[in-house]
Amino acid sequence: MSMNELIKNLRGIWARAYVRIVGVNREPSWLIFELFFPLLPICSFAFVYKSMNAPSDYLGFVILGGAMTAIWMNVLWGMAAQFFWERESGNLTLYMLCPMSTMAVLVGMALGSGFSTFFRVIITFMIGKLIFGITLHVASYFWLFATFILTIAAVFSLGMMMASFFLLYGRDAWNILTVFMEPVFFLSGFYFPVKTLGYPLGALASLIPITLGLDAMRQLAFKLGPDTAFLPVKTEILILVALSALYLAGAKYLLKKLEYIGRREGRLTLRWQ
Amino acid sequence: MSIAIKTTDLSRAFADSGAKDKNFWALRDVSLEIPEGCIYGLLGPNGAGKTTLIKILSTLLLPTAGEALVAGYNVDNEYEKIRPIINMVSGGENCGYGILTVAENLWMFTQFYGIPTKQAMAKIKDLLEIMNLSEKADTKINKLSTGMRQKMNFIRGFVTDPKILFLDEPTLGLDVNAARETRKFVTDWVKNASEPKTVILTTHYMQEADEMCGKLAIIDHGRILANDTPKNLKKQEAGGVSYTINVAYRDFDPQILRTLPGVSSFAHSVLNEQGLIEMIFNLSDDSALARIIEKINSLSFSINNIQKKEFTLEDAFIKLVGRRLSGGEGDTL
Ligand SMILES: Nc1ncnc2c1ncn2[C@@H]1O[C@H](COP(=O)(O)OP(=O)(O)OP(=O)(O)O)[C@@H](O)[C@H]1O
Numbered sequence: 042m043s044m045n046e047l048i049k050n051l052r053g054i055w056a057r058a059y060v061r062i063v064g065v066n067r068e069p070s071w072l073i074f075e076l077f078f079p080l081l082p083i084c085s086f087a088f089v090y091k092s093m094n095a096p097s098d099y100l101g102f103v104i105l106g107g108a109m110t111a112i113w114m115n116v117l118w119g120m121a122a123q124f125f126w127e128r129e130s131g132n133l134t135l136y137m138l139c140p141m142s143t144m145a146v147l148v149g150m151a152l153g154s155g156f157s158t159f160f161r162v163i164i165t166f167m168i169g170k171l172i173f174g175i176t177l178h179v180a181s182y183f184w185l186f187a188t189f190i191l192t193i194a195a196v197f198s199l200g201m202m203m204a205s206f207f208l209l210y211g212r213d214a215w216n217i218l219t220v221f222m223e224p225v226f227f228l229s230g231f232y233f234p235v236k237t238l239g240y241p242l243g244a245l246a247s248l249i250p251i252t253l254g255l256d257a258m259r260q261l262a263f264k265l266g267p268d269t270a271f272l273p274v275k276t277e278i279l280i281l282v283a284l285s286a287l288y289l290a291g292a293k294y295l296l297k298k299l300e301y302i303g304r305r306e307g308r309l310t311l312r313w314q
Numbered sequence: 315m316s317i318a319i320k321t322t323d324l325s326r327a328f329a330d331s332g333a334k335d336k337n338f339w340a341l342r343d344v345s346l347e348i349p350e351g352c353i354y355g356l357l358g359p360n361g362a363g364k365t366t367l368i369k370i371l372s373t374l375l376l377p378t379a380g381e382a383l384v385a386g387y388n389v390d391n392e393y394e395k396i397r398p399i400i401n402m403v404s405g406g407e408n409c410g411y412g413i414l415t416v417a418e419n420l421w422m423f424t425q426f427y428g429i430p431t432k433q434a435m436a437k438i439k440d441l442l443e444i445m446n447l448s449e450k451a452d453t454k455i456n457k458l459s460t461g462m463r464q465k466m467n468f469i470r471g472f473v474t475d476p477k478i479l480f481l482d483e484p485t486l487g488l489d490v491n492a493a494r495e496t497r498k499f500v501t502d503w504v505k506n507a508s509e510p511k512t513v514i515l516t517t518h519y520m521q522e523a524d525e526m527c528g529k530l531a532i533i534d535h536g537r538i539l540a541n542d543t544p545k546n547l548k549k550q551e552a553g554g555v556s557y558t559i560n561v562a563y564r565d566f567d568p569q570i571l572r573t574l575p576g577v578s579s580f581a582h583s584v585l586n587e588q589g590l591i592e593m594i595f596n597l598s599d600d601s602a603l604a605r606i607i608e609k610i611n612s613l614s615f616s617i618n619n620i621q622k623k624e625f626t627l628e629d630a631f632i633k634l635v636g637r638r639l640s641g642g643e644g645d646t647l
């Protein structure tokens with residue numbers, strides 16, 4: 042990609058992100074929906090552990106899982122499924138028409154709501170600290186941060202792969218996303234260590250980058266983390282790197298391929314499918 | 315002059331929803347050459363294939379057969395080179411985000427083309443002024459009227475300064491004044507540009523096509539029926555001149571005029587309520603008119619009215635397509 046292309050795409054990312062950032066400011070009620078309601082299931086899980094007198098680190102797992110849920114939801118509904126609405130509203134036609142890459146549009150969307158997602162993550166942790174009295178034992182801040190970023194990169198790429206299906210399908214692609222939501226909550230071990238699932242299921246769940254990301258972050262941030270480890274942190278980080286690269290290449294390929302098929306079949310910008 | 319768009323036997327089929335293995339051809343063997351620097355019109359009834367052609371040229375749809383080159387690039391595999399230099403506006407489109415203002419939406423679209431913000435904002439300001447939309451610049455677009463929204467879409471097409479611009483019924487939903495200003499704006503934009511600009515315009519308004527387009531293609535059932543300047547299209551249709559003459563009808567026998575030299579066809583009807591007879595002559599040459607007038611005068615009848623009939627694009631269209639252009643609002647514009 043030339044410098045010019047890069048600048049064009051960065052401008053595009055910022056412009057698309059701007060819509061969301063401004064949106065939150067202009068409609069503050071969004072914040073309540075985005076921040077307050079998602080906290081309720083997290084708290085209920087935490088109270089279950091508490092009433093069972095589980096070690097406080099287990100409450101920490103729930104809080105960490107809850108924070109990552111916010112990010113997964115953002116990618117699923119704020120990025121991939123957003124293409125459904127863009128298609129219906131006619132904006133998708135203009136995204137295809139313009140010279141910016143489709144990936145830039147998607148990243149712009151995710152970063153735009155990243156702002157409110159970030160608050161959600163912070164508030165989740167504050168609740169963990171203040172209400173449930175969780176204490177962190179960070180083994181390495183560097184690796185904790187690196188794992189977090191890697192997880193985000195892999196999840197964004199996976200989200201872009203999912204978004205590509207909206208270039209061809211409307212409601213069908215929407216249904217696929219719905220299927221992805223609940224089982225992912227279960228498989229990725231948002232609220233419990235994935236080791237509990239056993240190796241075969243755990244390995245399958247590892248295809249979802251959040252699973253290994255969470256497992257590694259638990260090990261790096263909590264005293265009890267290493268006891269519940271699915272794989273060693275180093276292995277998990279290596280797999281995350283591989284997954285990120287794989288999903289990024291996959292997203293690039295699928296976005297291009299499905300755009301081409303969409304143009305061929307006359308479905309690229311077809312509405313009301 | 316170089317060529318902006320060239321298509322060779324361009325065809326597009328869609329799967330027929332009725333019969334399974336049968337294809338429905340929305341475009342069939344379209345071969346066109348559109349020179350740079352002109353406004354090129356596509357005129358045709360609903361379902362003729364105009365939008366399909368525009369979608370192919372704007373890289374949103376692939377041809378089923380044949381080839382299309384835009385600025386020399388093939389729409390099939392060189393679409394990434396085409397997109398930076400084109401733009402498209404469709405009537406009735408609903409683009410942008412309701413939470414952003416008019417200016418913000420327009421700015422957003424310029425960013426997708428990599429235009430620096432300062433430059434983009436200056437251009438947006440100018441265009442809003444030209445289109446009489448300045449006072450709505452800071453209004454959220456969900457609070458605009460249909461026509462205002464269409465003006466914004468229209469500006470979106472120009473703000474990226476494309477080399478080739480596709481306008482698919484761009485004046486849809488605009489009032490008479492706004493439509494007129496819009497047409498003038500497009501014409502000036504092409505005329506005054508420092509580098510050649512090409513506009514492909516589809517419309518249902520005859521007058522719009524006649525007034526704006528340097529060249530026109532009349533299209534029906536996916537095929538190009540004619541492709542020429544509006545002037546030539548009208549001339550082709552006429553094949554001579556036509557006059558309407560009214561004469562007070564008492565005792566007048568119009569049949570004696572039928573055999574005069576130069577009269578190629580003749581029809582008459584009685585306009586009873588005015589006590590007049592109306593005759594319509596098609597003449598192979600203008601000089602026959604003098605003979606007709608002389609004859610009527612020599613019989614001591616008086617002529618109440620003579621009118622030369624101008625052939626319109628509508629006449630050419632009816633002759634080629636076999637029916638009026640649906641809607642027909644073109645007459646009232
Ligand atoms: N995606 C599609 N799938 C199936 N058929 C289609 C599709 N798009 C267009 N068609 C058909 O192709 C034909 C041409 O449509 P097109 O939209 O090009 O007409 P048009 O000339 O733009 O008409 P109008 O003046 O009404 O806008 C129509 O019969 C239409 O039903």
Ligand SMILES: [Mg+2]
Binds near residue numbers: 364
């Ligand atoms: Mg159309």
